[in-house]
Amino acid sequence: MILVEGWHDLDNKDYDCWPLEKPDEYNMLDCGGLEMAWVQRPPEKAVSGEFFNVTYAVFASDSFYQYAVQNGILSHSNATVAKEFCEDHECPAIWKDANGENCCVHHANIHSCPLAFMVSIGKGGICGPWIPDDGQIFTHTLSTAGKMSQRNWTAKVVLVHVGVTSLIAHIKVGKMQVALEAKTTVLPAVVCGDGLCEEEEGCSICPADCGECILSADDRIAIVLPICLFCTGFILTVIWFQYQKQKMFWDESWIIDFTCMKQDHIIRTATESMMIPPTLSDCNASCITTLSSCTAAANLSRKQYFTQTGTYDGRTVAVKKIMKKTFTLSKSIRKEVKQVRELDHPNLCKFIGGCVEVPNVAIVTEYCPKGSLSDVLLNEDIPLNWGFRFSFATDIAHGMAYLHHHKICHGRLKSSNCVIDDRWVCKIADYGLQSYRKEESPEGSSSYQQHLIQIYTAPEMHSLSEPNSMTDVYSYAIILLEIATRSDPMPKDDMHSAEYSWCPPLAELISGEAENSCPCPTDYIELIRRCRKHNPTQRPTFEQVKKMLYKMNPNKVSPVDMMMTLMEKYSKHLEILVSERTQDLMHEKQKTDRLLYSMLPKQVADDLRKGKHAQAQSYLSATIYFSDIVGFTQLSSSSTPYQVVDLLNKLYTTFDEIIDNYDVYKVETIGDAYMVVSGVPKENGILHAGEIASMALDLLDVCKTFKIPHRPNTPLKIRAGIHSGAVVAGVVGTKMPRYCLFGDTVNTASRMESTGE
Structure with a gap:
């Protein structure tokens, strides 16, 4: 007795027919040439409840x-008809309506x-077509x-019961059915939290069911x-x-040997500089050194x-340069230097050394070739639309906001301390280093400078020992006024009589479409008014100023882009002018060419214009014409x-006009x-010869x-001489070159003319 688990164990096939x-399990049939095979077998292991696909071939x-015909499996007359039916006949769309017919x-x-x-x-415990569907x-x-x-036939399968499951692919053909068998082990589904x-779970997969894992020594080390x-x-x-802070504090790499710095012996300025009244005390060494000294003149009301x-x-x-009799590199100065060295902002003039x-004793900073903001504003040759002006105001606000963020108050903010670099970016200079730049023996400043400084100074500074952020905002208001008016903040009538409390009047800005018109005059004037309020607490911070300017700025483009726009505008205008001048030049050149070609043959003229030497050339055969007026001497004398x-x-x-009709050269x-x-x-x-003869006849007829x-009744007579022969032609002279003919032919024609009647 042999124990089997499936019918195929009897004949070593995965499929059989009934x-x-x-x-x-006992009435199996011979399949008679019908075969089945797995294309995509069921997996050896599957998880309960998970779907998978199987594919089998018939x-x-x-x-x-x-x-099939011989054994009544297919009810057709012959094998050919049966094959056509099986391979070509379409089955009903609804599978329940399908049957063997x-x-x-x-x-x-x-x-x-x-x-x-x-x-x-029952059935021997073997899975086959007889298994019911419960x-x-x-x-x-x-x-x-x-x-x-x-x-190929594909089906989607899901298994639920854990353990070994027998799967059969079951088909029915006519009155015969076939089954293809395979086995799959169904694993239990892992449900965390039940x-x-x-076994499939663990502390690492499901700590809720299996508890927390105990860390190993390696894990503890890894954490x-x-x-x-x-x-x-x-x-x-x-x-x-x-x-690094201590190192920078004691670092002295910023110290520059004055003798190692090459001094410029020319005046550095890219624009007209700020104008101030000439006084002997204006040659303050802290601003102007012997290398760029004052050039005041008595007959000038202002100087550069x-x-x-x-x-x-x-x-x-x-x-x-700082005028000091003694200088000690104290901790306070080191702290100030360290503070400014750490600053880095595009709107701050960078500290290089000292x-x-x-x-x-001197402070060395970045050089901006366009000069100070005051220089640019007072220079009428520089066109500044409001896009540029807003850019300058915004740059100063950004730089001052950065300084205040780093707990630095300027205290000397004015238009001459705001410089313009080669990209038209406004940068703040002379900030920080209070102890370093303090002069022990300052020379007397002019009354103009004293009054100018007083105008930029906030009213509360008379009672304060040190400036604060709000005093800088007040000074910024004066700069905004300068930007709007492009004029000096000093009074025009009598600048020496201005009181310390004097403040420049607000400008009258007119809105318009022109480039030089302020796009938002009301907001701009209101900003100036708020920045110079006498109550410091009512003044805005520079962060607030930045936001206000951002709303007012109509263009919001960089100064370089604005300058490129102006250059493009000017270049287009220049192109038009160049085109017009080029056309005029071409017309004049054509006139010159016509005049030149009337004096010399074209080829000879072109050679001379190119600097080539015109070689004499001989001609074997040519005809020469000479003529003069009969009685010309007597006619001229009268x-x-x-x-x-x-x-x-x-x-x-x-x-x-006549010779133009003939192939001749005058x-x-x-x-x-x-x-x-x-x-x-x-x-x-x-x-x-024919050309000259015909021409001569026409000339005689016109005479x-x-x-x-002046003598219309006096007839005009001419004498003419013509001769043909060899000649030599060439250019004579360089100052007034002439195209001349030489040879006996020329002489003969001339004698014939002179002896003619």
Whole structure:
């Protein structure tokens, strides 16, 4: 007795066939050439409740159709008809309507048989076509139907019961059914949180069921070590920053040897500088050194004010000398230097270094070649639309907001301390370094400078010892007024009589479409009014000023872009002018060419214009024509010079119109003599004699009707001489070059003319 788990264990095949009616494990049939095979087998292991796909192939050979007809499996007359039916006949669209009469494969699905439940149904516990579909234990997939030519059949399967499950792919063909078998082990589904710690679960996968995992020594090291490294790194970073602060505090790399800095002996300014009244005390060494000294003149009401420059480390720098009798590099000065060295903002004039040896104590900063904001505003040659002006105001606000953020108050903010770089960016200068720049022996400033400083000073500074952020805002209001008016904030009438409490009046700005009109005058004036309020608490901060300017600025473009727009505008205008001038030049050149070609042959003229030497050229055959006026000497003696010139001009103009009709070249006219040649400089074979003869006849005919302007009744007669032969032609002279003909032919023609009647 042999124990088997499936029918295929008897013949070593995965599939077998049964009759359509009452199949069991004992009445298997010969498949007769019908074969089945797995294309995508069921997985060896599947998780309960998870779907997977299986694909199986069904193939019928020609011998099967012969077998099916002979054994009544297919009710057709012969194998050919049966094959056509199975491979070409369409089955009903609804699979339930399919049967053996209207469809070849009228049933195809997957059966599942959990082996643990097979004993209860009998049939030897073997899964086969006889297994019922109870919907819970023994499940079938949805049936389908189709043609035999479909070959591959796919079904979606889900298994529920844990354990080994037998799957069969079941099809029905005519009165025979076939089953293809495979086995799959169904694993239980892992459900975290059901309170059961299953084998597939674990503390790492489901700590709710299996509890927290106990960390191993390696895990504990992996957690603790990074934390320790982070803490150590953090502590070292803090220590390093503290060290760097101390290092920068004591660092002296910013100290510059004054003798190593090349001093410029020329005045550095890119625009007209700020104008101040000339006084002897204006030559303050803190602003103007001996290298760029004052040039005041008694007959001038104002003079130019410059900044000393030098060359350090290959670049131009601004040098501000501080008048000190003694200088000590104290901790307060080191702290101030460290503070300004740490500042980095595009609207701050960068601190480069300083000189600490008396008497050359100086502060070296970035040099801005466009000059101060005051220079630019007072220079009427620089066109500044409101886009530029808003850009300057915004740049100053950004720079001051940055300074105040770093707890630095300027205290000396004014338009002359705002400089413009080569990209038209406004930068703030002379900030910080209060102890460094304090002069022990300042020379007397002019009354103009004192009054100017007083105008920028907030009223509360009379009672304060040190400036604060609100005093800078007040000074900024005066700069806004300068930007709006492009004028000096000092009173125009009598600047020396201005009181310390005097404040420039608000400008009257008119809104308009023009570039020089303020787009939002009301808001701009209101900003000035708020910034210079006498109550400091009512003034806005620079952060608020930035927001207000941002709303007012209509363009919001960079100064470089605005400058490029202006340059493009000017370049287009320049292109039009250049085009017009070029056309005028071409017209004049054409006139010059016509005049030149009337004096010299074209080829000769072109050679001379190119600087080439015109070589003499010989011509083997040419005809020369000479003529003069009969009695010209007597006629000239009885006429005025103007009458003679008028006669010759009218006559030769008439001759010139005639010779244009012939292939001839006019050589020259001297007095009343008229010389023409044909065959030179352009050779024309033997036609030259005919051209000259025909021309001479026309000239004689026109003389018969020609009227002398001042003697209309006196007939005009000419003598003419013509001769043909070889000649040599060439250019004579360089100052007034002439195209001349040489040779016996010329002489002969001349004698014939002079001896003619």
